[in-house]
């Protein structure tokens with residue numbers, strides 16, 4: 001069959017409130033052109049993030065009712081821990097309330113002032129948590145990643161030559177871990193090949209440095225390995241996932257992505273003494289190690305989600321529906337990162353709005369226009385997110401100016417996506433008239449969440 005259908009029926013629905021472009025103009029102005037400051041009820045299609053916004057299955061909701069809320073040693077924790085150990089193979093599983101809590105605990109225990117942490121691309125919260133301990137996040141993404149039009153299937157890969165060059169010259173006592181983000185969210189939701197995971201692991205071993213995966217979207221990554229990497233076509237997804245994790249010494253995971261849960265995260269390590277230190281910090285800030293800031297019902301939802309996400313029909317629908325949106329935008333000649341990744345489409349705003357200079361935030365300007373014209377909420381992944389001011393007060397900018405259309409899991413249907421495409425067609429026709437923005441307020445870290453902007 002050519003038509004790939006959503007492999008689920010909808011049992012429970014949430015209404016969407018319609019509003020007009022005139023109303024949205026006012027709403028956006030009151031939110032200072034920052035889509036994080038808009039009320040969710042004023043959004044028609046919410047593509048701000050795929051994090052925690054997925055629809056849980058009836059089995060996950062049934063798990064919610066079964067949650068064991070005991071403070072210590074609950075059945076729900078045992079189920080959660082067993083599921084993760086079985087899938088990822090790590091010796092220690094530490095629950096946290098979400099991914100960034102796992103990151104904070106990891107970097108507070110392993111990293112110190114002046115350390116460096118290489119990755120393909122660190123996600124923004126990872127980067128911020130590394131900077132918080134005065135360490136240095138370094139990105140060594142592969143060369144193919146900067147060509148948005150090549151059809152190279154694994155643009156999330158680490159540039160292993162750059163990694164080795166760096167390690168050869170580095171004081172290795174100042175490189176506590178090497179990380180790899182799968183899929184590479186910042187770099188366009190692009191997957192990392194098994195070969196690359198293997199190579200990075202080999203380099204890490206050679207220099208005796210622990211290797212961690214930031215594995216929020218591990219299942220989507222595994223599906224890309226299955227369909228695009230030689231030798232994996234007939235391998236079940238679960239085995240691919242197990243192989244991916246077999247090369248790592250630990251991982252951080254936001255369960256709000258591929259565990260299809262509304263909240264949750266975890267941290268894994270094979271190092272027992274490090275696990276003890278992490279648990280000590282966990283008790284101080286998140287909770288006892290058998291709940292780590294989550295309720296028993298959350299642990300159940302995460303565990304069931306981790307099983308469901310491995311279903312091949314689900315992953316096929318997931319990856320193909322993201323591709324569907326990408327193909328439609330390609331046919332409108334709207335510049336996006338190709339090939340399409342797992343959880344989102346990334347529009348190249350620099351190319352789409354060439355008349356807006358980077359200091360006037362073309363990505364944010366496009367995101368605002370999508371809200372006005374269609375009530376669509378997206379996020380800027382450009383200079384608002386990754387730019388800032390250096391210690392001398394001089395502004396610096398991001399390499400790319402992207403707008404991310406993140407697709408929540410099992411939440412929107414094809415007609416919702418067709419609506420997004422229609423709105424983009426309207427915007428395309430008047431793109432030259434879109435104006436840039438300037439910042440009138442910004443915070444010291446993660447400024448995109450709270451910044452206030454004004455139209456120029």
Ligand code: F0G
Pocket residue numbers: 048049050051098099100101123125126181185214216254255256264265406
């Ligand atoms: N790592 C990656 C690759 C992520 O994409 C995220 C979150 C995190 C870590 C942090 O996890 O949100 O549970 O604390 N990404 C979301 C997004 C917020 O919209 O891409 P968290």
